[in-house]
Amino acid sequence: MSGLVIKLAPNERVLINGAVVENGDRRSRISIMTPNAHVLRLKDAIHPEAVRTPTARVCYVAQLILSGDADPEEGQRQLLRGIEQLTQVFDDRDSRTLLTAASDHAIAGNVYQALRKLRDLLPREARLMASRVQ
Numbered sequence: 001m002s003g004l005v006i007k008l009a010p011n012e013r014v015l016i017n018g019a020v021v022e023n024g025d026r027r028s029r030i031s032i033m034t035p036n037a038h039v040l041r042l043k044d045a046i047h048p049e050a051v052r053t054p055t056a057r058v059c060y061v062a063q064l065i066l067s068g069d070a071d072p073e074e075g076q077r078q079l080l081r082g083i084e085q086l087t088q089v090f091d092d093r094d095s096r097t098l099l100t101a102a103s104d105h106a107i108a109g110n111v112y113q114a115l116r117k118l119r120d121l122l123p124r125e126a127r128l129m130a131s132r133v134q
Contacts, residue, residue, distance in 0.1 A: 004032040004039060013042040018068050038068040039112065042118070054089065055118060055125045058082035062106075062115040079106050079114065086121070095124055 006014060008023040008030065015021075017038050032039060040063060051060045061078045064070035070078075082105045102117035114119060 006030050015042060015067055038066050040066040048118045053125055055121045058086060059115060061117045062111050065111045076106060095121060
């Protein structure tokens, strides 16, 4: 059996090809057999009004690709452009490692994995923004 396997917590919601699917009262595991299906865990979703920083904007682009609300080719271009812009700001080794991995995943078409790497930058970005305000 191949395909994408998603493990869901009780009552967890996931967006699959534009449809919101909610799990029941028990943990479950589902297999998405359709290649290139758009899948996004709603607990990972960033709401449009919460997009206030450069990293959040790039994460949101990835999210739009995953939800099917962006043209895949144009979305990938924007995603890669956004990652490139973030490399101008994050110059520490750990951040560069995350950005390189995100870029590699985006190029390979693994947008969810790219989003996961980018989300790891959000706390770093928050610390940088807080230190500039003080």
